[in-house]
Amino acid sequence: MTGWLAIAGLGPGDEALITPEVTLALDRATDLIGYAPYVRRVGGRAGLVRHETDNREELDRARHALALATAGRRVVVVSSGDPGVFAMASAVFEAVESGPAHWRALEIRVLPGVTAMLAAAARAGAPLGHDFCAINLSDNLKPWDLIARRLRLAAEADFAMALYNPRSASRPDGFARTLNLLREVCAPDRLIVFARAVSTPEERIRVVELRDATPEMADMRTVVLIGSSATRLIARDGAPYVFTPRSVPA
Amino acid sequence: MTGWLAIAGLGPGDEALITPEVTLALDRATDLIGYAPYVRRVGGRAGLVRHETDNREELDRARHALALATAGRRVVVVSSGDPGVFAMASAVFEAVESGPAHWRALEIRVLPGVTAMLAAAARAGAPLGHDFCAINLSDNLKPWDLIARRLRLAAEADFAMALYNPRSASRPDGFARTLNLLREVCAPDRLIVFARAVSTPEERIRVVELRDATPEMADMRTVVLIGSSATRLIARDGAPYVFTPRSVPA
Numbered sequence: 001m002t003g004w005l006a007i008a009g010l011g012p013g014d015e016a017l018i019t020p021e022v023t024l025a026l027d028r029a030t031d032l033i034g035y036a037p038y039v040r041r042v043g044g045r046a047g048l049v050r051h052e053t054d055n056r057e058e059l060d061r062a063r064h065a066l067a068l069a070t071a072g073r074r075v076v077v078v079s080s081g082d083p084g085v086f087a088m089a090s091a092v093f094e095a096v097e098s099g100p101a102h103w104r105a106l107e108i109r110v111l112p113g114v115t116a117m118l119a120a121a122a123r124a125g126a127p128l129g130h131d132f133c134a135i136n137l138s139d140n141l142k143p144w145d146l147i148a149r150r151l152r153l154a155a156e157a158d159f160a161m162a163l164y165n166p167r168s169a170s171r172p173d174g175f176a177r178t179l180n181l182l183r184e185v186c187a188p189d190r191l192i193v194f195a196r197a198v199s200t201p202e203e204r205i206r207v208v209e210l211r212d213a214t215p216e217m218a219d220m221r222t223v224v225l226i227g228s229s230a231t232r233l234i235a236r237d238g239a240p241y242v243f244t245p246r247s248v249p250a
Numbered sequence: 251m252t253g254w255l256a257i258a259g260l261g262p263g264d265e266a267l268i269t270p271e272v273t274l275a276l277d278r279a280t281d282l283i284g285y286a287p288y289v290r291r292v293g294g295r296a297g298l299v300r301h302e303t304d305n306r307e308e309l310d311r312a313r314h315a316l317a318l319a320t321a322g323r324r325v326v327v328v329s330s331g332d333p334g335v336f337a338m339a340s341a342v343f344e345a346v347e348s349g350p351a352h353w354r355a356l357e358i359r360v361l362p363g364v365t366a367m368l369a370a371a372a373r374a375g376a377p378l379g380h381d382f383c384a385i386n387l388s389d390n391l392k393p394w395d396l397i398a399r400r401l402r403l404a405a406e407a408d409f410a411m412a413l414y415n416p417r418s419a420s421r422p423d424g425f426a427r428t429l430n431l432l433r434e435v436c437a438p439d440r441l442i443v444f445a446r447a448v449s450t451p452e453e454r455i456r457v458v459e460l461r462d463a464t465p466e467m468a469d470m471r472t473v474v475l476i477g478s479s480a481t482r483l484i485a486r487d488g489a490p491y492v493f494t495p496r497s498v499p500a
Contacts, residue, residue, distance in 0.1 A: 015270070016271040020267075083376075089376035090380070096491065104485075110372035114362045123360070128335060130392075131386060134382055141496050143498065236354040
C-alpha cells in the first residue's frame with residue numbers, strides 16, 4: 001500500500017459546507033489525525049483509526065501524520081475551515097522542512113475548504129467584498145507588537161479585516177487592546193460583525209458600531225469582521241445586511 | 251411560489267470543490283444568472299432558465315435577479331470562487347440598497363465557496379498560513395493610487411498577499427507597476443506564486459523569486475500570491491512546497 005497525506009478543511013461546521021473532494025479523501029483514509037473536536041466531526045467506520053490530540057500539539061501531530069504516511073497509511077489531517085488559514089497545513093510543512101529527507105518524497109495534498117471569515121461574511125452580507133486582510137489575534141506564536149503594527153497599518157490602508165482567534169481564557173486582554181487601537185484610527189461608526197459558531201446550532205451574528213463594541217462580544221468561537229470606511233448597513237425587518245461596495249470613487 | 255435569491259460560489263473550477271449547499275441550491279433553482287462562462291459551468295435541465303450576461307454588467311445583472319425573485323422565481327446568481335470576494339454578493343447588496351423597499355423583504359442568501367487564493371495556496375503548500383491580505387489589482391472601480399497605497403502598507407505590515415485580477419488586455423500595465431512597487435519595499439528573494447486556472451485542465455503553478463518575476467507571468471486567469479518575509483521554500487523532486495510558518499519569533 002502506498003501511503004499519502006492529505007490536509008483537509010472541514011469548513012466552519014455544517015456538513016453541507018464540506019467539499020466533495022474532502023469527503024472523498026475522508027472515505028479513502030485509513031487514519032484521521034487532528035484536534036479532538038474536529039476529528040469527532042467525521043463519522044467513524046470499520047477500519048478507520050482516529051488519532052485525537054490536544055490543541056497545542058500541532059507540530060507533534062504533523063510529525064505523527066508524516067510518519068504514518070511513510071509507513072504506508074492513507075492519512076487525513078483535519079482542520080476546521082480551510083487548512084491553509086491559521087491551521088494545520090503550515091505545521092505539516094514546518095515538520096517536512098525539519099524532518100528526514102524521505103518525507104519530501106511523500107505525496108502531500110492540501111484540500112481547501114470554506115474558511116471561517118468567508119462563512120461569516122456570507123451570513124452578514126458581503127462585508128469582505130472589497131480589499132481585506134486576515135489577522136490572527138493570538139499572541140501564542142508571535143509578539144503582540146507585531147499584531148498591533150499590522151492592525152494599525154491595515155486600518156491606515158482602509159482594509160476590511162477578519163480577526164481570527166480574538167479572545168480566549170488564556171488571552172483575555174488582547175481583544176480589548178485591539179478595540180482601543182481601532183478606536184484611535186477608525187471613526188466611531190465603523191461597522192463590526194461578531195460572527196460566532198457560524199453554520200452550527202450555536203450560530204450568532206451581531207452587528208455593532210465600533211463605539212458600542214465590547215471585548216465580551218467575542219470568544220474563542222468568534223470571528224470578528226471589521227468593515228472598511230466604505231462598509232455600509234442596510235436596515236430591514238430581521239437581521240441587517242452589511243456590505244462593502246465594489247467601487248471606490250476617485 | 252415564494253421566490254428567493256441565492257448568490258452562490260462555484261469554487262475555482264473543479265466540480266469536486268463545489269459545496270453540497272451550493273449544489274442543492276442549483277438543483278432547486280428555476281433561474282441561473284451570471285457571467286456566461288460561470289453559468290455554462292452548471293449543467294442544464296428541463297425547466298431551468300439560464301440568463302448569461304457580459305462581464306461588466308454586475309449591477310444590471312443583480313437588479314434582474316432581484317426582480318425575478320420578487321416575481322416568485324427561485325434565482326441563483328453564480329460567481330466563481332466565493333461570491334463575497336471580488337464577486338457578485340456586493341453588487342446584489344448595492345442593488346438592494348438603491349432599489350425599491352420591497353427588495354429588502356426578499357430572502358437573500360450568500361452561499362460561500364472556495365475562493366481562488368485558497369485553492370491556489372493549497373496547490374503551492376501553505377503560503378497564506380500566517381496573516382495575509384487580498385487586493386484586487388483592477389483599477390476599473392477604484393483609483394490606482396489607492397491600490398498602490400494598499401500594496402505599500404501591506405508590504406510594510408509584512409502580510410502575505412493574494413493579488414486578484416492582476417492583468418488583463420485592457421489593463422496591461424498595472425501588474426508591472428505592482429512588481430516595481432514591491433521591489434522598492436521587499437527583498438529580491440521574496441517568494442511569489444503565480445497560480446493560473448487552479449483545479450482546471452489548464453492549471454499551471456509557477457514559483458519564482460521577486461527578482462525573476464515578470465508581468466507576462468500573470469494573465470486574467472491568474473491569482474498571484476506574494477509571500478511575507480518569513481515565507482520559505484522546500485525544494486524536492488517535483489514542484490516545491492511554499493509555506494509561511496505559523497510563528498514569528500519575538
